[in-house]
Amino acid sequence: MPFMPVKFNLQKRVKLAQGLWMIYWLSVIVGILLFSLGIFFKIELRKRSEMMDNNESHLVPNLLILVGLLACGVNAFGGKVCHDSLDPIKFAKWKPMLKPFLLLCCGFNALLLLTALLCFLMQFAVYLTLAEGLKNSIKFYKDTDTPGRCFMKRTLDLTQIEFRCCGNNNFRDWFEVQWISNRYLDMSNDLVKDRVLSNVEGKYLMDSVPFSCCNPGSPRPCIQHHLTNNSAHYDYDHRIEELNIWTRGCREALFSYFSSMMTSIGVLIIATIILESVDMAGLKYLTTALETMEDPENPECESDGWLLEKGVKETFGDLLAKLKTLGKTNQVVEGGDAPEAAN
């Protein structure tokens, strides 16, 4: 009893072949889309790699690029098979390759499923990398003379301006770090000396933030220094002032950006899985319909198409039996050994 049989006459077969050809080319375009999304994601990770300590994992974009290329290849081959399927001579060429091709498609779908899972799970890794990386970026903001960290200041300023955020969790992260290099501090000044001596690690700490934390939407000119000191500025209360500097932390801002990107890519991959399954089902129907034609010379005859030759349970039973026999051929048959040993 075949699984989900459908009767096909010539018209239906032709329609199926044409429709399937178009769907396969649509899948090729989706494959190209996946490939370009992988490249885009890779470039974005590279752009912000300084914020992540150059430590970020490129597994997801690399996998996306691979999957995109595979999708293009597999679907282009499927399209070619469909195009040739109505011509019996050309189709005979492709017939022996079809079973391995369908198995390959199954494997490819499993790979797509894995990629989608990774898209959703790797977001945690991105979050942790960002937290660690931003902490270090803020620490090394002042080291514009250290080779390898010259551009940390520029990158962090650009990130804060672009993503409208300040600091790691919020702007108070800047209060805990010396972000003005000693090169620009007048050590002969008493005030400076007092401030440096006032904490254990000898850091010049102050309640100020860099200019890139400033919010352009604020109605008053930006207050960067003495942020927690209400009396230092006229008509200023730091507890209710929200528009002066960005209140969001950069970790949250960057994470929401990457997370939305990864979620949309994951959703697209799930849609691709569904599309590929439709492709596989269509191809199986087409090939079985062409194979079961009673009179191969007469194209007008009817034929049956199905998804599985036997029912689902029977097919699984057969598969398991096959796997068992595969395993058994590797084992040495015990009966045959003993007589040999006796000899």
Place this chain on the structure above:
Amino acid sequence: MAVLRLKFTKNERDKLAQVLWILNWISVLTGILLFSLGLFLKVEINKRGELMAERDIQYVPNMLIAVGLIACAINFLGGKICYDCVDTNKFLRWKLIMLPYIICTFFFTFCVLVGALMCYSMRGELEESLNLGLTEAIRFYKDTDTPGRCFLKRTVDMLQMEFHCCGNNGYKDWFQIQWISNRYLDMSQKEVVDRLRSNVEGKYLMSGVPFSCCNLNSPRPCIQQHVTNNSAHFNYEHQTEALNLWMRGCREALLEYYTHIMQSIGLTVLLTWLFELSVLTGVRYLQTSLENVLRQGDLNSESDGWLLENSFMETARTNLNIIKCLGKGNQIDTANNGDPNINVPSTSKAHYGPDNVPLKEIPEAS
């Protein structure tokens, strides 16, 4: 003596018609391209509308949009005509329209050329508009409580951060105006009152710039206040410090940006003009060769195609005469003092039927 005469066999005529059909469709695409370039320019100008004073610069994108739409329509019609020209029966449908179509398209290509040249001429007006607009914007930077100017501060800050510029000509423009609103100045402090009294107009002027002028590439934290006072900061000399603030003026930055856009658009429009002209030449050859074939009678024979039937001078003379006669037809004949109702005896011989016997006069009833 025809201008640029060429011989066309039947095959060549058919091929020419097919090629022209494809080229006309490509021209429709270039028409769409012109339209979208005009739209893009319009959007870009409107985006920074707050920073430009009232000047008539909208005519350039409007012209490009109009030209793009007309080009689409003309080339669509041209494609249809060329498609039908392969079949001589269908050509008869279009025979009368083709010559006016070619003349209209020829004058239209002049419009395309004018559009391209306008792109390059817009620069002067744009510079003046930006100059006035930016001066006003900097003056009203502090007026975040005045309706209609609430967002000018935000616009100017975003402009300076995006285009890496400061002030109109340079950062010193900020020293000449008060950019901190009086709402945030403590009038009870002596220093503030002194500063306000120190100039004629009572403005709070200082050698400081807004945060958006800060240069990202500077190795040291941004120095915004007391920019010209070397002793106010450690190890600082404002004459040699080039990385602290953006050195370029915003007018120059915006002008360069728009000039770059308009040069690219102008170049594209010029290329489109050349393409249109070549397609038009092909259509003219097709038209003249098909008309000659019809005149000869044998549809499969060779025929001549040309750009102008007589030489350039003769064609110009003939056309001028036609225009003069058209003019004369509208003029009143001055022989009868301008009165058309006077009966002028006919000078030609009358023809009185097959016997040529004049009519007898009918006797009057007594």
